[in-house]
Amino acid sequence: MYVAASGPGLANGLANLHNAWRAHTPIVNIVGQHAREHLHFDTPLKSDIEGIARPYADWLRTSSDSVALGRDAAEAMATARALPGGIATLIVPADVAWGDGGVVAEAPELRAARATDGRAVTRAAAMLRSRVPTCLLLSGNALVGIGLAAAGRIAAATGAKLLAPYPFARMERGGGAPVVERIPYIFEQAAGLLKEFRQMILVGAEVPRSYFAHPVKESVPVAAGCEVFTLASPGEDYASALIALAAELGLREGATDSRGALADSGSRRVERPGTPRGAISIAGLAVAVGAVLPDDAIVVDESMTSGRGLMEATARVGPHDWLANTGGSIGIAMPLAVGAAVACPERRVLCLSADGSGMYTMQALWTMAREGLNVTVVVYANRVYGVLKREFSGLGIGEPGEKALSMFEIGRPDLDWVSLARGMGVPGTRAESLEEFVTALRAGFTGAGPSLIQVDL
Amino acid sequence: MYVAASGPGLANGLANLHNAWRAHTPIVNIVGQHAREHLHFDTPLKSDIEGIARPYADWLRTSSDSVALGRDAAEAMATARALPGGIATLIVPADVAWGDGGVVAEAPELRAARATDGRAVTRAAAMLRSRVPTCLLLSGNALVGIGLAAAGRIAAATGAKLLAPYPFARMERGGGAPVVERIPYIFEQAAGLLKEFRQMILVGAEVPRSYFAHPVKESVPVAAGCEVFTLASPGEDYASALIALAAELGLREGATDSRGALADSGSRRVERPGTPRGAISIAGLAVAVGAVLPDDAIVVDESMTSGRGLMEATARVGPHDWLANTGGSIGIAMPLAVGAAVACPERRVLCLSADGSGMYTMQALWTMAREGLNVTVVVYANRVYGVLKREFSGLGIGEPGEKALSMFEIGRPDLDWVSLARGMGVPGTRAESLEEFVTALRAGFTGAGPSLIQVDL
Numbered sequence: 022m023y024v025a026a027s028g029p030g031l032a033n034g035l036a037n038l039h040n041a042w043r044a045h046t047p048i049v050n051i052v053g054q055h056a057r058e059h060l061h062f063d064t065p066l067k068s069d070i071e072g073i074a075r076p077y078a079d080w081l082r083t084s085s086d087s088v089a090l091g092r093d094a095a096e097a098m099a100t101a102r103a104l105p106g107g108i109a110t111l112i113v114p115a116d117v118a119w120g121d122g123g124v125v126a127e128a129p130e131l132r133a134a135r136a137t138d139g140r141a142v143t144r145a146a147a148m149l150r151s152r153v154p155t156c157l158l159l160s161g162n163a164l165v166g167i168g169l170a171a172a173g174r175i176a177a178a179t180g181a182k183l184l185a186p187y188p189f190a191r192m193e194r195g196g197g198a199p200v201v202e203r204i205p206y207i208f209e210q211a212a213g214l215l216k217e218f219r220q221m222i223l224v225g226a227e228v229p230r231s232y233f234a235h236p237v238k239e240s241v242p243v244a245a246g247c248e249v250f251t252l253a254s255p256g257e258d259y260a261s262a263l264i265a266l267a268a269e270l271g272l273r274e275g276a277t278d279s280r281g282a283l284a285d286s287g288s289r290r291v292e293r294p295g296t297p298r299g300a301i302s303i304a305g306l307a308v309a310v311g312a313v314l315p316d317d318a319i320v321v322d323e324s325m326t327s328g329r330g331l332m333e334a335t336a337r338v339g340p341h342d343w344l345a346n347t348g349g350s351i352g353i354a355m356p357l358a359v360g361a362a363v364a365c366p367e368r369r370v371l372c373l374s375a376d377g378s379g380m381y382t383m384q385a386l387w388t389m390a391r392e393g394l395n396v397t398v399v400v401y402a403n404r405v406y407g408v409l410k411r412e413f414s415g416l417g418i419g420e421p422g423e424k425a426l427s428m429f430e431i432g433r434p435d436l437d438w439v440s441l442a443r444g445m446g447v448p449g450t451r452a453e454s455l456e457e458f459v460t461a462l463r464a465g466f467t468g469a470g471p472s473l474i475q476v477d478l
Numbered sequence: 479m480y481v482a483a484s485g486p487g488l489a490n491g492l493a494n495l496h497n498a499w500r501a502h503t504p505i506v507n508i509v510g511q512h513a514r515e516h517l518h519f520d521t522p523l524k525s526d527i528e529g530i531a532r533p534y535a536d537w538l539r540t541s542s543d544s545v546a547l548g549r550d551a552a553e554a555m556a557t558a559r560a561l562p563g564g565i566a567t568l569i570v571p572a573d574v575a576w577g578d579g580g581v582v583a584e585a586p587e588l589r590a591a592r593a594t595d596g597r598a599v600t601r602a603a604a605m606l607r608s609r610v611p612t613c614l615l616l617s618g619n620a621l622v623g624i625g626l627a628a629a630g631r632i633a634a635a636t637g638a639k640l641l642a643p644y645p646f647a648r649m650e651r652g653g654g655a656p657v658v659e660r661i662p663y664i665f666e667q668a669a670g671l672l673k674e675f676r677q678m679i680l681v682g683a684e685v686p687r688s689y690f691a692h693p694v695k696e697s698v699p700v701a702a703g704c705e706v707f708t709l710a711s712p713g714e715d716y717a718s719a720l721i722a723l724a725a726e727l728g729l730r731e732g733a734t735d736s737r738g739a740l741a742d743s744g745s746r747r748v749e750r751p752g753t754p755r756g757a758i759s760i761a762g763l764a765v766a767v768g769a770v771l772p773d774d775a776i777v778v779d780e781s782m783t784s785g786r787g788l789m790e791a792t793a794r795v796g797p798h799d800w801l802a803n804t805g806g807s808i809g810i811a812m813p814l815a816v817g818a819a820v821a822c823p824e825r826r827v828l829c830l831s832a833d834g835s836g837m838y839t840m841q842a843l844w845t846m847a848r849e850g851l852n853v854t855v856v857v858y859a860n861r862v863y864g865v866l867k868r869e870f871s872g873l874g875i876g877e878p879g880e881k882a883l884s885m886f887e888i889g890r891p892d893l894d895w896v897s898l899a900r901g902m903g904v905p906g907t908r909a910e911s912l913e914e915f916v917t918a919l920r921a922g923f924t925g926a927g928p929s930l931i932q933v934d935l
Contacts, residue, residue: 029493033493039486059690062685065804069532073533076485076530077525116693227519350486391891416576436903444895444897446893
């Protein structure tokens with residue numbers, strides 16, 4: 022639940038509401054508005070709240086009176102929670118909030134997800150039986166729990182590969198869960214991964230495309246001639262579709278959660294890399310995370326260009342959840358880590374943030390300190406907006422000039438994240454070797470409250 | 479000019495665009511959009527940019543092709559600059575930006591401001607001649623240059639009092655400029671100031687109202703029976719209206735800038751308070767600013783509840799400009815100081831920020847360091863959102879409970895602004911007495927680049 026005061030308060034959260042909206046995160050968004058009488062006047066905070074909210078609202082209402090408020094709130098909650106999940110924004114004028122006559126409403130029934138067409142299930146099963154190289158591209162609840170378990174059984178039985186879009190919301194991993202490979206951000210790498218497949222079955226996902234168009238480059242990394250088939254589209258229950266598909270393939274009912282899936286097929290195992298040593302490197306940092314990630318951790322990943330190898334190094338460690346930036350609006354890591362830690366106080370949260378992204382919302386460090394949240398924040402300080410630099414090079418307009426380069430770089434002066442953290446009450450350290458990084462991670466995972474580790478790249 | 483990448487980039491600036499929109503600040507807002515072809519696909523950063531921009535756009539267009547782009551940009555600039563000033567948002571799809579055929583357009587003529595009705599001028603002159611206690615409530619260009627000079631001549635000749643709304647955008651002050659009193663934020667104080675007036679003449683301003691409505695309290699601090707008359711309304715040239723009013727009153731053509739106004743009437747003088755000594759206090763801090771403010775400084779004031787007495791203590795010092803938060807969306811001080819320092823590199827900028835407000839946008843400190851801007855930032859660390867606490871008490875629902883109080887407070891842990899500044903490359907100091915504050919201010923005003931002073935209240 023996000024609570025904002027007035028239009029500007031809503032505006033302050035809007036960039037991450039974009040991410041939540043893309044991720045189909047269920048959010049009830051309550052926005053205060055002036056008392057209706059006061060809206061006749063041209064006061065400073067008057068604004069078109071419905072206008073500001075509309076681009077990121079799946080449901081939008083201004084509550085009309087105190088009696089209706091309870092019913093409106095219940096409807097907002099039910100709408101937000103119905104699959105695939107969405108943002109319900111309820112605007113509450115001050116006089117509606119302070120007025121008499123409020124009634125606690127019954128929670129309405131959740132809108133049921135659309136059932137997947139039986140013919141689509143039959144067709145997908147036929148594709149999988151054909152033994153043509155096939156991938157399943159998973160999204161939403163196909164990446165967790167019983168949905169992922171069913172996908173794992175299908176993959177084990179048919180040889181199909183499980184993939185996730187680069188911008189997925191949440192994935193259950195480790196502890197024997199089926200391994201799902203993320204399609205890389207970089208177009209050439211995505212095309213390289215996808216070139217072997219002649220069939221792609223979409224389970225809640227869209228056809229993969231590059232984030233940005235380019236004047237000359239392709240934007241679809243799927244191989245030419247690959248048949249793309251939609252098993253389940255947004256608004257359907259992807260997990261049910263996968264379970265139906267497994268049944269259609271004659272696979273016995275298996276695990277009721279993702280981590281039983283490979284156990285069923287006898288291949289359950291945890292492989293944890295050894296702790297790395299030596300100088301800081303992107304590869305070494307990834308291995309270090311894999312070496313010491315605690316069981317049941319929640320990893321929030323906005324490591325951007327510094328995150329190469331992280332998902333590979335953690336694919337077979339203990340059970341954990343991986344949260345990514347679904348909407349591409351950078352600055353999600355620290356606030357999302359706050360949300361994860363508040364929701365799951367018994368779990369450890371590892372927040373992996375690029376320095377450029379972290380600068381958008383570093384105020385969340387103070388919230389971590391205030392609430393005593395068990396979050397270990399890693400800031401990858403490469404002092405550059407690497408994605409911008411790469412996208413520029415993709416435009417085919419030559420090398421960036423001095424001014425363009427200056428806009429991509431974050432140095433001059435270099436950010437001192439240890440000082441920034443200290444300023445907000447979070448103890449911080451700078452790791453200057455992989456040994457120091459491992460030690461700091463372990464301290465973070467066992468200590469109480471938040472900590473921050475800066476690694477310079 | 480604000481340049482944003484995609485919808486979320488625009489969203490990141492939206493809360494301060496609210497302030498700029500309320501202030502009628504001329505802004506050309508260029509927002510990048512995906513190439514049109516790419517918009518057919520459901521990619522992560524796809525968003526309804528026009529929807530996000532609309533609530534704060536006085537002019538809004540998505541450029542349709544490369545040939546039209548130059549003309550669109552010229553029209554955006556002319557629209558933004560026409561009185562009273564506004565926000566022109568131009569959305570540029572990537573293919574329009576990289577396409578061929580661009581043409582540099584002629585700048586179109588600025589739309590002329592509506593002339594003030596001659597009968598309104600006659601009526602206002604009659605009101606002023608009546609010698610009934612009268613105030614002129616000034617806004618926009620009535621608070622600077624020839625507009626303020628004319629207002630000063632009128633006030634000197636008729637005894638009318640010059641007032642500004644609490645949320646004004648910019649005011650020329652000091653160096654003999656006419657003294658304009660700001661209507662206080664606190665309703666009871668505003669009503670106290672206004673109770674003597676039987677006539678109020680609005681020059682671009684609206685009838686004063688409280689920021690927020692309350693269930694029981696009044697929202698208009700104007701005395702009952704006070705006649706309110708609009709000389710010039712938004713879209714007119716307030717300065718011209720005041721010059722016409724001065725002429726109607728038979729006042730000779732005087733100074734061509736505000737600071738000549740009192741010189742004309744023989745009362746030009748600068749009165750600078752002596753440097754205060756002793757323990758930190760709100761009153762002492764205000765006097766210290768008055769004692770050492772350099773000539774031609776730009777003061778950005780978001781001191782909120784810690785700013786009592788600041789404008790009084792600086793009313794008759796050397797010439798300076800005062801910029802306030804017109805829209806009530808807190809977090810304007812540091813970014814606005816960046817803008818002022820970039821626009822006027824030869825002037826010193828004093829940025830007065832409450833700690834709660836400063837937390838919204840403290841990233842601007844890094845920009846100050848990077849650009850070597852001569853900004854002296856004062857952070858008033860009272861560790862509370864004092865306005866929220868006050869507005870709560872105005873609701874008449876008793877004392878706040880523990881949870882409500884916790885939402886108003888900024889302590890636990892206390893913010894260390896000196897560490898935060900150091901983290902972004904800005905040297906900082908904590909002033910523990912008025913002597914230390916004066917020394918730190920002087921060092922800030924004479925040194926190169928930014929500095930920060932934390933004062934604990």
